[in-house]
Amino acid sequence: MAITNLDEFLQSYFTAHGCKLLQNKEGVITVQLTEEMDRVLMNRPFYWHYIKKIGQNGEPMQLSLISNPEKREEKGEWIHFGSPRLQQIINQLKQKEKYTKLFQIVNTNLNTPLYPWLVINIKISYKGKQKKDELISIGLHLVNGAMKLEMMNLLENIPLQPAISDYCYTISPIIKIKSGFKRIENVLDNYIQNQTHPWAEESSQALDEEIQMLKHFYTGDTDTQMEQMEKEINEITERYQPSIIYEVINGGLFYLTQDIL
Amino acid sequence: MKSIQLKKDSVFIEQLVTAIDNDGQFSSWDLFSMAYQAELTTMTPAFNGLRSLEYLPHIEFLDHQVKCAEQVIETMNGRAILADEVGLGKTIEAGLILKEYMIRGLVKKALILVPASLVNQWANELNEKFYIPAVAHRKNYSWEQADIIISSIDTAKRDPHRENILDQEYDFLLIDEAHKLKNHKTKNYEFVRSITKKYCLLLTATPVQNRLIEIFNLVSILKPGHLGNYDSFLEQYGKDRKKIKQDQYLKQLIQKVMVRNTRQETVLNNTKRRIESIYIDFKPEEKEVYKQLENITRPFAAFSKITYLRELCSSREACYLSLKKIVNEKNEAIIEPVLNKIEQLPQHVKADKVIDLIKKIGDEKVIIFTEYRATQLYLQWYLQQHGISSVPFRGGFKRGKKDWIKRLFKDHAQVLIATEAGGEGINLQFCNYMINYDLPWNPMRLEQRIGRIHRYGQDKDVHIYNFAIRDTVEEHIMTLLYEKINLFEQVIGQLDDILAELNIRDIESEIQTIFNESTSSGEAKIKLDNLSSIIKSTYNQPVSEEKHYGHY
Numbered sequence: 001m002a003i004t005n006l007d008e009f010l011q012s013y014f015t016a017h018g019c020k021l022l023q024n025k026e027g028v029i030t031v032q033l034t035e036e037m038d039r040v041l042m043n044r045p046f047y048w049h050y051i052k053k054i055g056q057n058g059e060p061m062q063l064s065l066i067s068n069p070e071k072r073e074e075k076g077e078w079i080h081f082g083s084p085r086l087q088q089i090i091n092q093l094k095q096k097e098k099y100t101k102l103f104q105i106v107n108t109n110l111n112t113p114l115y116p117w118l119v120i121n122i123k124i125s126y127k128g129k130q131k132k133d134e135l136i137s138i139g140l141h142l143v144n145g146a147m148k149l150e151m152m153n154l155l156e157n158i159p160l161q162p163a164i165s166d167y168c169y170t171i172s173p174i175i176k177i178k179s180g181f182k183r184i185e186n187v188l189d190n191y192i193q194n195q196t197h198p199w200a201e202e203s204s205q206a207l208d209e210e211i212q213m214l215k216h217f218y219t220g221d222t223d224t225q226m227e228q229m230e231k232e233i234n235e236i237t238e239r240y241q242p243s244i245i246y247e248v249i250n251g252g253l254f255y256l257t258q259d260i261l
Numbered sequence: 262m263k264s265i266q267l268k269k270d271s272v273f274i275e276q277l278v279t280a281i282d283n284d285g286q287f288s289s290w291d292l293f294s295m296a297y298q299a300e301l302t303t304m305t306p307a308f309n310g311l312r313s314l315e316y317l318p319h320i321e322f323l324d325h326q327v328k329c330a331e332q333v334i335e336t337m338n339g340r341a342i343l344a345d346e347v348g349l350g351k352t353i354e355a356g357l358i359l360k361e362y363m364i365r366g367l368v369k370k371a372l373i374l375v376p377a378s379l380v381n382q383w384a385n386e387l388n389e390k391f392y393i394p395a396v397a398h399r400k401n402y403s404w405e406q407a408d409i410i411i412s413s414i415d416t417a418k419r420d421p422h423r424e425n426i427l428d429q430e431y432d433f434l435l436i437d438e439a440h441k442l443k444n445h446k447t448k449n450y451e452f453v454r455s456i457t458k459k460y461c462l463l464l465t466a467t468p469v470q471n472r473l474i475e476i477f478n479l480v481s482i483l484k485p486g487h488l489g490n491y492d493s494f495l496e497q498y499g500k501d502r503k504k505i506k507q508d509q510y511l512k513q514l515i516q517k518v519m520v521r522n523t524r525q526e527t528v529l530n531n532t533k534r535r536i537e538s539i540y541i542d543f544k545p546e547e548k549e550v551y552k553q554l555e556n557i558t559r560p561f562a563a564f565s566k567i568t569y570l571r572e573l574c575s576s577r578e579a580c581y582l583s584l585k586k587i588v589n590e591k592n593e594a595i596i597e598p599v600l601n602k603i604e605q606l607p608q609h610v611k612a613d614k615v616i617d618l619i620k621k622i623g624d625e626k627v628i629i630f631t632e633y634r635a636t637q638l639y640l641q642w643y644l645q646q647h648g649i650s651s652v653p654f655r656g657g658f659k660r661g662k663k664d665w666i667k668r669l670f671k672d673h674a675q676v677l678i679a680t681e682a683g684g685e686g687i688n689l690q691f692c693n694y695m696i697n698y699d700l701p702w703n704p705m706r707l708e709q710r711i712g713r714i715h716r717y718g719q720d721k722d723v724h725i726y727n728f729a730i731r732d733t734v735e736e737h738i739m740t741l742l743y744e745k746i747n748l749f750e751q752v753i754g755q756l757d758d759i760l761a762e763l764n765i766r767d768i769e770s771e772i773q774t775i776f777n778e779s780t781s782s783g784e785a786k787i788k789l790d791n792l793s794s795i796i797k798s799t800y801n802q803p804v805s806e807e808k809h810y811g812h813y
Binding site: 001002003009012013015016069078080081082083084087089090093094096097098099100101102121122123125126127129130131132133134135137152155156160161162177178181185189192197199200204206210212213214215216217218219228231232234235238239240241242243244245246247248249250251252253 | 276
């Protein structure tokens with residue numbers, strides 16, 4: 001589900017923000033920004049401040065993004081996975097799109113119950129000498145406690161919207177959101193416990209070795225020397241101390257029909 | 262397992278509950294799912310490998326640069342000496358390493374200490390090439406304000422900056438031209454050691470000229486204790502750097518913290534140095550003045566006489582100004598006739614040669630190096646007389662001016678005339694012709710000059726013309742120092758080691774002494790010849806061993 005097609009990604013991003021696409025072909029996208037998106041992306045607060053002060057609406061800019069390296073000569077910004085513009089968009093997404101509450105769209109004239117799910121997308125970082133990440137998408141049925149992995153893939157095939165469909169009603173959760181989150185954390189803790197962690201052992205070993213070396217280095221025992229040694233021990237510990245970090249990327253409540261399981 | 266720290270995220274769920282209770286703002290499915298996709302795209306799924314390469318599709322990295330970055334991150338754990346020879350792209354390697362750490366979320370705060378003249382160049386390079394938002398430190402900035410700051414070490418170590426910097430905790434510290442930190446008793450050294458840092462890169466092109474204890478000092482910034490402590494190290498290895506060749510163990514230890522690529526082993530070999538020595542005869546009038554000056558014994562020390570002779574080989578102006586100063590200060594009548602003769606001299610023979618040569622080269626960009634500012638001015642004027650556009654470059658220029666001159670040279674002027682001080686720290690790969698109007702006596706400086714154009718990014722052969730006037734001190738230096746040792750063809754990197762081995766700390770003053778202490782030019786010639794012979798014979802000793810050093 002990672003971004004593979006940059007053009008599609010950009011198109012959805014701008015469409016989702018209500019911007020009009022003026023052109024999108026052969027890896028060149030031109031959009032007419034809305035005022036909101038101009039403020040977010042174009043970094044010209046003084047313009048907006050000024051134009052509002054004199055009582056005008058202001059003109060949002062157009063933005064041309066070129067994802068096709070062969071078209072780099074054309075007018076616009078070259079956009080690729082390392083480019084500042086894509087980083088900006090990605091950071092915006094990560095910052096803003098953290099919480100959600102969505103309902104399955106159901107076309108029905110029968111009374112239909114929707115069941116609450118807590119969906120959590122969480123990143124686990126393993127940090128020692130090096131670092132790697134793992135992203136886990138997990139869903140918890142807040143009535144019967146069933147759990148599902150790869151929840152995002154599952155949700156992709158379900159039509160969703162922010163408001164509840166006609167004739168549908170929600171079942172109240174039996175498991176509270178916070179204790180639901182605890183359950184999810186426990187599952188992750190178990191998952192971590194059951195792995196072997198050679199990377200952590202290597203890091204701990206490197207940590208011990210370097211601290212030993214350091215102690216060998218300092219022969220004097222003056223206060224300044226000791227202070228310097230303390231400082232360096234901290235630096236080394238900071239660098240090698242194996243740790244595992246949970247970071248929730250985003251999550252929220254999803255109301256789904258019973259049959260999605 | 263018990264030694265692994267587990268850090269959980271308690272903030273998110275609190276905020277989610279608050280949002281639900283208050284019926285807050287919720288993301289639409291599209292954007293929610295896109296944020297997840299974005300995370301999947303930007304996370305780092307594996308411990309190894311360089312993610313940064315995908316982020317920098319516009320840079321063509323050379324193999325040795327990528328390998329270097331991998332080695333530093335994966336096996337050296339982010340603390341290393343980067344000791345590539347001049348022009349192989351140490352900046353690129355350092356940028357790649359920093360970028361990788363930033364992408365992996367391991368570095369947020371970085372301090373980059375470089376010579377004052379290079380601050381802007383670093384800032385440009387990191388911003389434009391690597392999209393790393395580095396800012397050059399300015400007077401009224403605070404050190405907390407930006408995450409990635411570039412400054413000169415001289416600014417950084419002064420109060421109040423010093424205190425502020427020592428209060429910060431840096432994830433990444435980079436020191437360019439780190440060989441200046443070789444002495445552990447200096448303020449700079451002590452300052453650098455007291456900066457709190459996680460990862461640390463020391464960049465230097467000339468680490469091996471150092472005595473062993475200097476290497477010890479550099480390594481002690483990165484990994485104190487890696488080479489033992491000061492006393493035990495001195496006891497075991499003394500100050501004799503030959504030991505490094507004998508001691509396999511020490512060599513391996515140093516390899517664990519140092520990457521050194523040489524030109525010989527890298528792709529840069531593709532572009533060749535085409536070197537031509539051009540011998541020129543003085544015009545009769547010039548020759549007469551030279552002889553006259555050579556025969557004067559009083560009133561100046563022998564030490565300065567050789568300087569005036571060198572100046573005369575460069576331009577009337579350079580010599581005239583120096584002599585005039587003596588006359589003014591000491592009121593020496595004996596020099597007056599020489600001065601008068603200099604005033605009468607025609608255009609300098611070398612300047613004529615420069616014009617011929619540039620016309621022959623055609624429309625290509627040319628850099629001229631001279632040792633003297635008077636010559637620089639004179640040449641600029643003389644080129645202009647012949648309709649050739651040029652810009653001057655000096656080490657003393659402010660950063661902004663340097664950048665501006667470089668741009669002028671790139672876009673408008675055909676010729677850049679640089680004095681010695683301009684040798685370091687300006688990159689001119691777009692030019693591939695160089696005229697050494699006069700030769701420095703220290704071959705390392707010649708290497709620095711050539712390194713300006715024969716470096717990473719140069720895609721053509723570089724042409725280097727070296728001028729020397731026959732029957733003068735210049736010819737001696739050219740034939741006895743440069744040509745005899747084959748310095749033009751050889752890569753000079755090794756010369757450092759050899760000089761250190763011979764215990765010659767400063768070849769320039771060594772040569773100076775030779776000239777001063779010789780009563781005739783014949784004697785000087787013999788002594789110079791002897792010196793070159795010694796250097797040459799040391800050269801022929803096992804060079805291959807040297808290559809192991811700092812290398813896998």
